[in-house]
Amino acid sequence: MATDTHGAETESAGGMPQLDFSTFDNQIVWLLITLVVIYFVLSRIALPRIGSVLAERAGTITNDISAAEDLKQQAIDAEAAYEKALVDARAEAGRIVGETKASIQADLDKAIAKADAEIAARAAEGEKAIAAIRESANESAGTVAKDIAKDIVSAVAPSKIDAKSITAAVTAKMKG
């Protein structure tokens, strides 16, 4: 390597090109320019942008997780509310059934009582009517019996006709 066999060949390295100090200033100048450019591109544009994107993503994920937790809590609450509503509805239904039963029973009792009272009234009326009819029948039967007794007496023994005693006798006979 060290022996330069090419003579006119200027591109061949006679040793390490890294130690060719004549190119150092050139490399250093371009390196500094490059570093400054990269630094400004990174610090002004790239890094803030990537940082904000990462922060935004982290925020979004956190928000989503908390939103999911909220929704889960809501679902649990809704389930509890549903269960409670169900229990309430059952209790309410039981209460309504009881109330309705009671009111129906009350109505029924009332109606029965009314009907009983009516029946009793009708029966009393009927008995009264029957009593009246029996009374009048007795009376009529008494009258007829007296008349007939008078007629029989007058026909059998016209001399001994005594209306008063005949009536008393008939009445006593009917009562007996």
Add this chain to the structure above:
Amino acid sequence: MATEAHGAEEGGLVFHPMDQFIVKPLFGQGDVGAFTITNVTLWMALTVVAIIALLVFGTSRRAIVPTRSQSIAEMIYGFVYKMVEDVTGKDGVKYFPYIMTLFMFILVSNFLGLIPGAFTTTSHIAVTGVLAMFVFLAVTILGFVINGFGFLGLFWVSSAPLALRPILALIEVISYFVRPVSHSIRLAGNMMAGHAVIKVFAGFAAIAAISPLSIVAITAMYGLEILVSGIQAYVFAILTCVYLKDALHPSH
């Protein structure tokens, strides 16, 4: 690697593994002045373009669900940010853009240098030396600005026996000043060695009997170099973080 051809023309095995590192003007011949547009300029410009393409255009949609390029940009961001935070602590995070700049420059330069025919800017001691000196000076100045003379406590190992402390202090001072040297030569040496080895294997490909083996060897070395490119960028960045931590918290 474009200069490989003339070795074979000579008939013998002539290797020019170092030719790929020559700094030469892009346009015409002549000397390399401070502001001459050279292949260094070209490949550094391509580095800038690649970084902008990845970190600026790749993230331009600011998507909540990232695209592929945005994922890569976010991954690198997160990787470097976490490294800075883990090594230097919360108060080191404000230096994150500087470390990101160094890391991106070295990473992208290393990978661009792996393109066949490319010029590897980070294989030059002038480049890595400037990077390392930049880190060294920044850390030293920062250390004195933040801690005053308390920064010298870095060299005074208070946990050691009193008699040993001056000796340890001497060793610490020497090791402190060796830092930029090892920092820069590690990177440049790794990049240069890998590329030179690939080039040597490529030279063997001129012999027909060995060429299949040569191709296998080049492929294997290329894979290794991809690994080395990433690792060296990482090593440079994490050492920068470690040095920065010394400046921020000099006590042992």
